[in-house]
Amino acid sequence: MSKPYLIGITGGSGSGKTSFIRKLRKAFPEEELCIISQDDFYRPREEQETDEKGVKNFDLPRSIDKKAFIAEVRNLMDGKTVMRQEYTFNNEDIIPKMLTFKPAPIVLVEGIFVFHFKKIKKLLDLKVFLHAKENLKVIRRIKRDQVERNYPVEDVLYRYEKHVLPTFERYIQPYKDEADLVVNNNQDFYMGLEVLKGFIRQKLSEVVAPK
Secondary structure, three states, rough: OOOOEEEEEEEEOOOOOOHHHHHHHHHHHOOOEEEEHHHHOOHHHHOOEOOOOOOOOOHHHEOOHHHHHHHHHHHOOOOOOEEOOOOOOOOOOOOOEEEOOOOOOEEEEEEOOOOOOHHHHHOOOOOHHHHHHHHHHHHHHHHHHHOOOOHHHHHHHHHHHHHHHHHHHHHHHHHHHHOEEEOOOOOOOHHHHHHHHHHHHHHHHHHHOOO
């Protein structure tokens, strides 16, 4: 198998990355597109740093097991299958599954630090940045964390102000100008989604095209 084409997708919390990637996942079979997420490489809760109020901060680069993340991305690029237990964001109502990531011609790596981690960034063939206005991201974060992660709204707002926003300004936003494709998601992301789907189809046709 030849070296896969590596796409990185990032954007601030609430920018719509998860929904965007779910739509992309439905458009391609697993043998054509592998998607691996930084979210499944969070360190255990007891290893996370606490702020001055004793609240765990999951929005720092060191909250991720960077070494394992980089190693597994490289394994996929070398044609190896990767197994990883799902990270459930401490939601006791969810039983974690064992995830399997199989090599494919297109590998998509997503997460808020995929451009900040230099060893990941230099592997990327295409960099995609999802952008949304700050007020919209706050609303989306509240909805997601209350429903999917069972967090109280006061906790969500505190984390956004003290953890999420500073991380976005320092570790995510500075890389926007380096992106090959910026997808604005203030209303919807469908135009950007169609552009990326078309690009991936073109890359796949190059892989299977007769020499």
